[in-house]
Amino acid sequence: MSRLKGRVTLATVAGSAGVSVATVSKVLNGRSDVSAATRARVQEVLERHGYVGRRPEPAHRDTVELFYQGVLNAYSVQVIQGVVEAGQTAGVDVVLNAHPPHPQMAGSGRAARWIRDLIGNGRRAAIGLTSQLAAADLAALSRARLPLVVIDPANIPEPDVTSVGSTNFAGGMAAAQHLLSLGHRRIGYVGGQPTSGCNQARMSGFRSAMESVGAEVPPEYVWLSDFLYADGLAGGASMLDLADRPTAIFAGSDEVALGVLEAARARGLRVPEDLSLVGFDDTEVARLASPPLTTVRQPLREMGAVALRTALQLAAGEQVASHHVELATTLIVRGSAAPHKLSPVA
Template sequence: MTGRVTLATVATSAGVSIATVSKVLNGRSDVSESTRARVQAVLEEHEYVGRRPEQVDRTTVELFYQGFLNNYSVEVIQGVVEAAQTADVDVVVSTHPPRPPGRTASRAAQWIRDLTSTGRRAAIGITSDLTDADLAALARARLPLVVVDPVNVAQPDVTSVGSTNFAGGIAATQHLLSLGHRRIAYLGGPPTSGCNQARMNGFRGAMEAAGAPVPKEYVWTREFLYDDGLAGGAALLDLPEPPTAIFAGSDEVALGVMEAARARGLRVPEDLSVVGFDDTQVARLASPQLTTIKQPLREMGSVALRTALRLAAGEKVDSHHVELATRLVTRDSTAQPAPVGTTAAS
């Protein structure tokens, strides 16, 4: 149906009073089960998401992420929480499930109803794959959204915060090229991920500028997780002509690559150089310590929180997409390539 759906619209369709619809939305117990079921069916039919309450005791922001918590997301969350403390607002952290076959518009509307009914003023998503139904429901509820490193390529009207991933990809690859490597592979995250595409394009651009070929089998895209680094690293190192260096799309992927190398009797960096991306705590705890591209993850979280609050206050933002600078941090996991025939596994 067209136009904004109101409580009156739902009440008329369900044959009940507006007060009854309000009771159902607020979870009141003084409504019969049959009436509750009828009202909820109409709410889903009309994809009603409601509007956030205008009066709440404190400003509260919903912070959601997908998948398991890892070092990357913990750093971003820490930045959001620290900025929220400074701004004297509350943050509620939750998980938002990945897109299942049953993720329908009505389920998206129910998710937003849950947020608006509890007085959320804005939402921040971390590496979240939001559907068109999610975005439409958020827009209907007039609930501002800021996404940190969106998994899908960001729509122009969705406010997002990221880093200079393309420049980071160039810097990582140029570092390996400067050491004398030419057989360099890239092992990154999901192919639909905007940050992964930028890092991979930076890698390709630097390789092309140096006149270094990139065989098709030297580029892997999976997830940004340790197990993906382990599997992808094994596949790359088992090639007839394996790379002498691997640029990993995240620190966790890099650690998986290092373990794949260790399992094959290869030493890092003597036999294989590895560069990560993020500069999370695991980069400093790795042995050897990981050369990586530093993302200002906590600052990204802080910027996301401040931007969400500005949108919630009805203010305009200067840009729908903010990129913070990355930089190369050189540690112990990179070195000049070993002379041919001198690796530990040979």
């Protein structure tokens, strides 16, 4: 029997097999009320003529919106990966929105449309990564009963906003204590925005460790801008051009640390021989740096996974144990920090 020409339909398959369209449909749907001989004949015709039928409608899957403000970097990619992997495990799709309304647009038509779109598109919850949300946006999300979880919020979150982060204070303290143990006392800090909650915690931990040994942190040893390479380059240049420059710098992110590293190289300073350096995050760039970067590890992928699971809990009407979850940080010692040449190691 030759292959049927043109578009193969149920009717053409039925005619070729000598059965009704209903019988072909039963075979396709796996119905049991078809004899073995008839089923075999229909399947032979279906296979011979390559019948594929119409693409079935995709099953409905719940979706969660992950919105992010800023430039994607090694830090954010790892967090996003954690959210997506947890979504796959939970059978939930994650939709990434890199252009949500800016907080200054609160109450604007764009912000209102964004929230209406979240609801209209059937989002079960929203997750914000290092994002700022104005009070008006938070109130609108609350009225819409759309759960929100924020990861490392760029501003101090409202008390009733659920957030996920790490032990930033302890991490900042561990970074400073490590440099102090190497004999350094002139230690600078190059970090993120002054209003950033995680930055404030890291800097507070850093200052606490310094104060515990009576080491001063002069204003010129603190540079606050953002967590990007360019900020490390600028902050590092500012400190390393001082007449009494620091012998060590704690950078608020690995990307900032790379900027400081380049600022040191541009001035003929070697790391760690002339300048010790500690970062924060433990992203892939920390391992690829030259020298490999001593840094404070945040469990970035796990932070994303916890945020996704928490968002689904809230969407299901379940209570969460805490409005703010902090995962433990760990100091990872590599090759970018060394004992101060003029001071004994404590």
